[in-house]
Amino acid sequence: MSRTVLHWFRRDLRLTDNTALHHAAQSAPQVIPVYILSDWKQNHGWTGPNRQQFLCGCLESLAKNLTTLGSRLILRCGKAEAELERLIRETGAEAVYFNRDYDLFGRATESRVQALCTRLGIECHVYQDSVLHEPDDVLTGGGQPYRVYTPYSKNWLNLPKPAARGRITSLGPPAGESITSLPLPTLAHWQLPASTAHLPAPGERAARDRLKHFIDSGILFSYGQQRNLPAGQTTSLLSQDLRFGLLSIREIYHRCLAAGTQAAAAHHAAAPASIQTYVKELAWREFYVAILWHYPHVFAQEFAPDWVGLPWPGTEVDFQRWATGTTGFPIVDAGMRQLLHTGLMHNRLRMITAMFLTKDLHCDWRLGEAYFMQQLVDGENASNNGGWQWSAGTGADAAPYFRIQNPWLQSIRFDPDGTYIKQWVPELKHVPAPLLHEAPKPGQPLAKGYPLPMLDHPTERDRCLAIFAKHKAERQ
Ligand SMILES: Cc1cc2nc3c(=O)[nH]c(=O)nc-3n(C[C@H](O)[C@H](O)[C@H](O)COP(=O)(O)OP(=O)(O)OC[C@H]3O[C@@H](n4cnc5c(N)ncnc54)[C@H](O)[C@@H]3O)c2cc1C
Numbered sequence: 352m353s354r355t356v357l358h359w360f361r362r363d364l365r366l367t368d369n370t371a372l373h374h375a376a377q378s379a380p381q382v383i384p385v386y387i388l389s390d391w392k393q394n395h396g397w398t399g400p401n402r403q404q405f406l407c408g409c410l411e412s413l414a415k416n417l418t419t420l421g422s423r424l425i426l427r428c429g430k431a432e433a434e435l436e437r438l439i440r441e442t443g444a445e446a447v448y449f450n451r452d453y454d455l456f457g458r459a460t461e462s463r464v465q466a467l468c469t470r471l472g473i474e475c476h477v478y479q480d481s482v483l484h485e486p487d488d489v490l491t492g493g494g495q496p497y498r499v500y501t502p503y504s505k506n507w508l509n510l511p512k513p514a515a516r517g518r519i520t521s522l523g524p525p526a527g528e529s530i531t532s533l534p535l536p537t538l539a540h541w542q543l544p545a546s547t548a549h550l551p552a553p554g555e556r557a558a559r560d561r562l563k564h565f566i567d568s569g570i571l572f573s574y575g576q577q578r579n580l581p582a583g584q585t586t587s588l589l590s591q592d593l594r595f596g597l598l599s600i601r602e603i604y605h606r607c608l609a610a611g612t613q614a615a616a617a618h619h620a621a622a623p624a625s626i627q628t629y630v631k632e633l634a635w636r637e638f639y640v641a642i643l644w645h646y647p648h649v650f651a652q653e654f655a656p657d658w659v660g661l662p663w664p665g666t667e668v669d670f671q672r673w674a675t676g677t678t679g680f681p682i683v684d685a686g687m688r689q690l691l692h693t694g695l696m697h698n699r700l701r702m703i704t705a706m707f708l709t710k711d712l713h714c715d716w717r718l719g720e721a722y723f724m725q726q727l728v729d730g731e732n733a734s735n736n737g738g739w740q741w742s743a744g745t746g747a748d749a750a751p752y753f754r755i756q757n758p759w760l761q762s763i764r765f766d767p768d769g770t771y772i773k774q775w776v777p778e779l780k781h782v783p784a785p786l787l788h789e790a791p792k793p794g795q796p797l798a799k800g801y802p803l804p805m806l807d808h809p810t811e812r813d814r815c816l817a818i819f820a821k822h823k824a825e826r827q
Pocket of ligand 1: 578586587588589590591593594632633635636637639696697698699701702705723727729730731732734735736737738739742
């Protein structure tokens with residue numbers, strides 16, 4: 352059998368339990384692994400140095416792992432369909448294998464690649480890989496997509512979950528020297544400045560270590576009680592690994608469940624409930640994938656028609672104070688600075704800061720959404736858009752617009768001793784914890800060099816309610 356096929360790596364940068372790669376390896380004695388770099392330069396409204404730096408590290412690790420199998424990663428740059436066509440012609444490949452990407456842009460590219468394969472008369476094999484259940488597998492009894500998380504998750508939880516496969520062991524001989532490849536990219540490829548953030552370690556090995564640590568250290572077993580507390584590690588920290596496919600969702604799911612069974616047998620009382628809570632978070636991820644798939648308008652517009660055209664009178668100056676973590680609200684500033692320093696932010700803080708931008712500063716959620724995408728290592732459209740629309744009160748199953756979190760109360764509830772705040776806002780290191788959770792007296796900053804709160808929360812809350820109520824009344 353002399354058949355040659357391509358495996359097109361996308362958001363699946365791993366060799367373990369990679370569905371399309373597994374099928375490609377079974378179908379042909381030679382699989383040519385390829386990754387196609389994007390060709391934008393300098394400014395991209397939706398990405399920045401943090402995520403691209405992480406991607407570079409993941410590609411380097413993938414290339415090394417492929418070498419240990421006796422294979423070679425081929426890197427190209429440009430439009431996927433044009434680069435794949437070139438490679439198909441150069442190699443005489445008879446098929447292209449890849450895993451489905453549910454994102455708007457991924458979807459559009461996929462249809463062009465499928466059209467290319469039809470035109471060239473070669474096979475095109477597309478697989479479900481990055482989710483446990485595809486958007487069209489979780490529908491209401493009437494065959495409609497869900498608009499609300501709870502019934503979606505009940506259905507999702509009850510569906511049988513696909514099993515995980517092992518690691519690939521061979522992809523055949525390396526592609527010949529005649530197949531050219533670009534060198535591994537650095538940020539210079541996109542003409543981006545260096546990332547100044549302390550990012551998580553890239554690559555499949557590092558991701559596997561993170562999963563092991565989450566389970567073996569017992570963080571998984573206390574996830575149910577601890578996950579909302581941002582100080583220390585209370586969550587899995589696997590979102591960038593899911594974003595880039597360094598880990599398979601099937602493996603995460605089954606390993607957590609297996610650990611739960613063992614823990615329950617060892618009478619770890621909190622374990623089963625914690626694991627259930629964790630699995631429900633994985634369902635949130637797929638809920639937002641399904642929302643973006645079925646309601647692609649959310650990408651530019653409010654999910655709920657009632658809120659389309661809602662005015663957002665916040666100013667650029669306000670936005671900048673939020674983005675730089677200088678609002679004078681310690682909990683908000685801590686979240687924004689964690690993002691600046693690490694390219695990540697705890698989920699509770701994502702909610703607090705997103706609500707602060709939209710409900711206290713009245714800035715358009717789309718500005719915050721884009722800013723998060725530029726900074727986040729785990730930035731991905733479905734979850735980010737879902738999280739922003741939830742916080743703004745405009746999304747699927749969003750917090751109702753009149754339920755506005757009070758940042759001072761969130762602060763005392765989730766960071767009572769100020770450990771998280773003091774870690775990210777060092778100016779406040781010596782301020783007694785109770786003072787971090789209430790507005791200081793007028794003209795008396797909490798510490799030298801730290802700003803007074805830029806606004807009065809009750810006043811801005813009332814203003815927000817008035818904006819929403821007026822818009823609603825005008826639409827009726
Ligand atoms: C405004 C806002 C923006 C967000 N942007 C992103 C984003 O760009 N990329 C992203 O992966 N997540 C995003 N989230 C969801 C969530 O904050 C992160 O997934 C989580 O903080 C990642 O940390 P973890 O891996 O330790 O999560 P864990 O608590 O350990 O959860 C496990 C996994 O479940 C998924 N998950 C957990 N919570 C959510 C959620 N609310 N929505 C969707 N998936 C979830 C993630 O894949 C996560 O890795 C956003 C949330 C908000 C409120």
